[in-house]
Amino acid sequence: MLELKNITKKFGDKVIFDGFDLTITSGEVVAIAGPSGGGKTTLLRMLAGLETIDAGQVIFDGETVALDALITRNLLGFVFQDFQLFPHMTVLENLVLSPMKTMSISREVAIAKAEELLTNLAVIEQKNAYPFSLSGGQKQRVALARAMMIDPKIIGYDEPTSALDPALRDQVANLILENKKLGMTQIVVTHDMDFAEKIADTIIKVNAKVD
Numbered sequence: 001m002l003e004l005k006n007i008t009k010k011f012g013d014k015v016i017f018d019g020f021d022l023t024i025t026s027g028e029v030v031a032i033a034g035p036s037g038g039g040k041t042t043l044l045r046m047l048a049g050l051e052t053i054d055a056g057q058v059i060f061d062g063e064t065v066a067l068d069a070l071i072t073r074n075l076l077g078f079v080f081q082d083f084q085l086f087p088h089m090t091v092l093e094n095l096v097l098s099p100m101k102t103m104s105i106s107r108e109v110a111i112a113k114a115e116e117l118l119t120n121l122a123v124i125e126q127k128n129a130y131p132f133s134l135s136g137g138q139k140q141r142v143a144l145a146r147a148m149m150i151d152p153k154i155i156g157y158d159e160p161t162s163a164l165d166p167a168l169r170d171q172v173a174n175l176i177l178e179n180k181k182l183g184m185t186q187i188v189v190t191h192d193m194d195f196a197e198k199i200a201d202t203i204i205k206v207n208a209k210v211d
């Protein structure tokens, strides 16, 4: 279980979160919805250690952890809106880089794990391809495979359908529901309420009154 308590976040004088609380049960899919500029992406970026949290508490499985622990302890894998695959690296190299660095596992072990994930996500044939040659749906699955390489407890997705053809949305929804079956906790930032309703156990509206 992940709990955020009394979280405060400001950019300059602009208060984005003031006393914000959130509880996410293990294995749950939580969609974070809300108006543009409400702070959905900021919330996910704070969890991913890409933005600092000004104040508050992060509690993971009952233990109060450092505000940046989800990332320093490899608890959270992140799928970026624009995927952020390294363009000069093949799919396989994109996957093995981080776990070799942060988990000090051997290249052989990392490659075996990458190939298994790519097989499960039906992009194994693209393992030696470069990101530019992949379709949007393939990039999405490669980005998800990369996020899963560190065996995260939680996966965060920033607008996972926004870069995709509408026809691919169901595929992304299925991937999320497959991960749910595996017991993965997932946090999905989305504008798309139909998508949120399809995938989520809980929909949280962040700063619904803010423009």
Ligand SMILES: Nc1ncnc2c1ncn2[C@@H]1O[C@H](COP(=O)(O)OP(=O)(O)OP(=O)(O)O)[C@@H](O)[C@H]1O
Binding pocket: 011, 016, 034, 035, 036, 037, 038, 039, 040, 041, 042, 043, 191
């Ligand atoms: N690095 C930053 N510096 C200053 N202000 C920022 C920064 N990042 C975000 N903001 C502001 O914080 C607010 C929340 O932004 P955020 O991107 O989290 O919203 P969002 O709900 O994800 O919006 P959208 O749905 O449009 O993506 C916005 O007013 C934005 O301008």
